[in-house]
Amino acid sequence: MVGQNIESGFKPEIEKIYLQTDRDVYITGEDIWFRADYYMLGNNTGNDLSKSLYIELITPLGESVARQKYEVINGLATGKYPVPEGLLTATYMLRAYTQFQRNYPQEHFTTNLITIINPSVPLIGYKDQLSWKVKIFHEGNGIVNGEVSGIAIRVHPKIIKNVKRLKLVDQFENDISEIKLFDNGLGYVEFKVIDSLEYSVNTILKNGNSIRQLIPKAKQQLLIEKEIVNSSMNIRLTAPGNSPEGVYTLHMYDGYFTDHLEQKITSNGEWKKIDLDKELLSSRINYLVLRDSEAKVIRVDALYMQPDEPQEIEVKTSEKNYPARSKVDITFIPIEEAYESYSVAVVKKGTFENERLLIPEFIIENPRLLSSYIDHRLITNEVFADQLKAVLLIYESRLESEPSVFQNGFSDESDNYWAPETRGITIRGIVRNLASAQPEPNCDVYIAAIGNEPQLHVYTTNKAGEFIFTLKHLYGIQNLFLCVNSRNESDLEIMINSDFVNDYDAFYATPTILDTSMRHFIEDLYVNAQLKTYASASDSFPVIEKKYKPIRFPESSTSILLDDYIALPTLREVINEIVPYVKVQKKKDEFSLEVFDPVTNQVYGDPLILIDNLPVFNVNQLLEISPELMEKISVINSAYVYGEHLFRGIVFFETNTKNFAGIELPVSSTFLEFQAVEELEQYTNEDHSEQSGRIPDFRNVLYWNPDAEFDTENGKVSFYTSDYEGMYEVIVRGVNRNGEFSLGTTSFTVSEK
Template identity: 20%
Template sequence: MIKPKKTKYRLGTLFGFIAFFLISFSPATDPLERIISAFEKYLTESPHEKVYIHVDKEDYAAGETIWFKAYLTAGPYHEPSLLSNTIYLELINSSGEVIQHHQLFSPDGFAAGQLELDESLPAGNYLLRSYTNWMRNSGEEYFFHKQLKIWNEKTQSQEQLTQGNLDIQFFPEGGSLVEGIMSKVAFKAIGTDGLGKFVKGRILDGEKVIAEFESNQLGMGVFALLPEKGKQYKAQIESRGQEVILPSPLESGIVMSITNSPKSSDILIKIQATENSTLQSVFLLAQTRGIVGASSKADLSKKIVFVRIPKTEFPSGIAQITALDETGNPLAERLVFIDQQDQMTITASMNKSVYKSRERVQVDIEAKDKEGNPVAANMSLSVFDGSQVALNENKETIQSNLLLSSELKGHIESPGYYFNSTNQDREKELDILMLTQGWRKFTIKQALSENAPDPIYRVERGLSIRGVLTDIKNNQPIEEGTVSYLSLFPIAESKTATSNSIGEFEIHDLIFFDSTKVMLQGKSIKGKAATVSIDSSYHSPSLAYHIRSTLIRPSDLEQSFMTNAAERQAIEKAFDLDNSELSLEEVEVKGKRIDKPSKTSSSYGAGTVQMQVAGKIDLENQQHPLDLVKGRVSGVQITGTGPSSKILIQGVGSINSSMEPLILLNDFPIKLESLQSLPVHEIQSYTVWKGPDTAIFGARGANGVIGFYTKKEIGDAIAASEKDERLQVIGYQIAKEFYSPKYPLQELNQAKLDRRATLFWAPNIQTDSHGKASVSFYNSDAENVIYGEIEGISKGGKPGTSRFSYIIEK
């Protein structure tokens, strides 16, 4: 459990007429004790998950593939998540319709995959959204969102931007304007397209100008205002004739002002109360992602108090500083960003800066921590053609997402700007962002609530199958019936669920991939066969994110990208040798039904050798199912152990040079490696078929057969019967390998032009114990600048990014 730091500071005096108090941060008293305790409980019982998606580029053409890497973190330190095993990924059009959705298997916090775009997909702005089921407890706005452009020259549509009124909001520092106290007032101007717009204006007291303001290019800025008693102020926007009423000032209260200078090692907090305020003291609480850095009780008897908090008390990210009254009611709140410069450093090096077309490129990657020590990290790399895809230095990265965007309300424009050290004003602009964007995670009110609601959505360790169990004869729902599930791939697995009062059932935490047929067997409470129907519909969470409906006119670079995309598709079709089809005549296959023999554990008969396992301690204590056979059946030779075992059954032939026998589990064929997941103590018996006894299996049994049969209580759930239904379900996506040509080995393809926009995509780069990794790929026919972008996260949860470039010349 993470405990809040309890530190002590010196008391001091500020020269002049104002006393300067450096508050002692001692063990917290009520209400801080309750709040800190609630934060500790939150961190241990409800660790927060975040998803970040790294894609190979920003723009796509219809018919292309979006390559992506998913990073799933949990807890305040952003460590790779071991909670959820399932990540949901959706592609949503501008109408809010989910046009693609996938389930990603993430047992260790990472997953890779692809979205294959249809050639007929209309041009437009699309949204990539990702989340886990556990994240739904925090609301849709906490999901990962990334807007993408998809171009299609055949269905091109452009948006004519209209000049409407701006949405201008004003944010007094700390939360409220108070009469007689000077305050900072931040503002943000948003256009009809949802993006920030540059504005200039004046603050008016009636017709009198008392202040002027001007925003940055993202529509944000700040000005000072001293509200007077009984006055109402308005903002007038130049060149638009638009006026906005400012928030009304309070007659009594406090103003909390914070100075977070990059040149200072401390955060300076100033709290000032009105003369008519009855507050004698305030409680202060400072926390980052639920980690309490400091807490204290500050004396307000002199109507003003100053507090310093060393920045070392906080991890990197957004710190929330709250002033509360004696009952725990928040009086003022302010966000500040703390940068400890402790993120993972990634360097990429090559042996030269200029390469030839189709030449092999090797990139050596090294990851280090703040102290320069090697770091074990998981990373992804995208290499793209700079003449087709723009390099956006201010775009979202894993660093800006985890530390900034995922912690704030609303859309953050150009988040990478605040992490680019070449931008000299980034700290100043970042502080303005802190003043304008609201907090949305764990709140003080939640902390003080003694009856916090239980999470609605569960942590998913696998996939779920939902459906209804009904009576075969009258189709009525069956209550307290059982539905048994069997899957043999990738592991042999069986589970059972009970139906509720309206026949509904859910089977959770299943592991299966792609489009899979599973066996579900339904029974009533009396053991009679029942009908199983599954719900195959996709239930997507509601969407609150604004997606611009149509594309604006493409830039010259985007037009070049579209032209090259059309050329690439034409080249691919011209050289696609796999596109030909051969139609075969209808073939009728006749067979003879084999009735299930009676009084035997197998429908294939007694076999050559049968061995009882259940009840024999020496057998039940074996480590692997094959250990039951090894040395116990004449003519069966087993070498090796576990999944690497080699089996030879004498007296049989071989098929396709393979000597591996057919392996059965309850009469269903499985892979040899799947036996690793079958506990020996659950095996009732096994049967071996060899020689003439294998004839019943046809060609499948040419190398002999070994069948394992589970105990009755498990066999009821997984043994196949004529009543079982094989139903098709969609499992986890199987990640495909990015195609990267190897020209020295493919002389026949020299005539094929190479116009790749993405030259290389490597989603699973793992550094070794020295923090190093290497990748290699081949250039295209481009003669331009090539860019590479690396993103990743260390085992301890430190994100990192890196960019490199080189030139391709003839």
């Protein structure tokens, strides 16, 4: 690995990616259309430090099943991301990062959670006997007399449908409060605790049975009081009863479990002011963790920091109902001039999670996912807010009993330094000596791109044996060849760094359960996806024509086609008799080539030799190739400066073979398939203004524009409906240069009625 410790003082938020997708629910085989905004030091000015973005699709068990790279252009990356066939129905994680972000823990990578449905593979579901049915969660070790306390209830997903009602009751069977049970099994209630009463949660089932659970009252415990005021937190610890004062260590973690502060605090009942850093204030979820003198976690308080919510955009359609294949005009009022760019998606209703207002089970199970789940969501809805309160109480209980996340966090690669890709996609690695296992400094490493887009680069390893190449103007999967130019090359090996992160954390292990009411919804999604695939070749087109960038050498001084000459028996004779400016020389048993420059009357030894774009350093092996396998020989007979390297003439051999005329390659050389960036593609928005032909149109996405810019006060987009009758949702999202978001939605129906 290319390695040095990253300098202390670098801030994790030097780079940040905001990722948007056209929707949140997909069928296997569909495309995810996305927009990724790049921010450096909190601003998007188009002055990108990194020019490449890496996006991976991660399974719930931590396996990467798809990997793509995209160009960042003026602070923005857009495109499509194919969903592989054959995936199981589950919630997956889209993870986006730059190479430079690999210097920091993975929790700072951007993650989006999406649901992928495979209708052809049945869900696993719950097979084992249930270990629990209803659980109750509370703050600390119980509710406190005389205080307003909140409790969370969680009903197992398998029995939610069997629950008739939830009630909070006292020991005299008096009803204190009805508890709303949400469809995800969560419930939350707040009440004033009276000293003389005991409280229970009574779960009444539809079969008449009930489950009654006592809510414990707190015994003497450390009292923690806190309040957030502007950019600081006031906190007070009070020892219980006549207990002596204790000294504790207070930590504050953000929602990704990065530790931002550590301070000593005494339980003397006095208020203490603690300043909070920018990252804590901007994080929606934070965790206050209290440790005793032995560093044991004794209390976890989950805090929801109410930030400025994304501003709501007013979105309107001219009608609420449209016929099939008709034009729809949408208007919306941009928030302010600072929001310079908007994404607009029109998708089948139910595929955009924001409208569901239910926190899914895998979020309830895994505290690590909550922050990425609620980022940029509107949480003004009371239903969602109550679920969030319940989830935070559940997290407090779990994290107090299993505090390892506060020690371990996420995996990271911070032992190595990952340079920013300032000019484009890179490939990097190290050359080392096999015998000593030590890096090989000052060694020339060559890399050649083979095929229709030939490139050649050379890099001299640094004192740590490291090399790095920038590969611009390459797209998709490319075949690369790497070798070293060294007399002892057989004693060397080339080790190439992984371009993607190879360490993943499983993020939940509970089975995905889809409500039976979603059956028709899933069937419609699947049928539409199948019909679109059958009727349409593609839903995208390249935005720009691909321009091949050949090797950046000047025009050859001379070129010969061997078919124009009488056949000679050896390549040595061909070079000496036919090829101008080049001669074969021999010293003892070693052959070499010399190039003559008639302008300067200089003779250059050891020119760069290329055979089908592969560098060749063993002239003896080159001369063993039959001339019948050669098609063309070209010569540059002058010195040529190539980056930091000087080539004293260049001789090109082009063969009529696909195996480089069978030349023996260096022992240390290697071929590899390299994933370059994806071509920039744009979504095809169907135009039914001319009704010529009747190709069926069944799309789950009617419109997608990741970068809609408007010069007027009102934004406007137009598109056509498809043949599918049903409800669609319009989602408009804006983002400004400071990373502040705006969001607006509306819906309409496609029907002939």
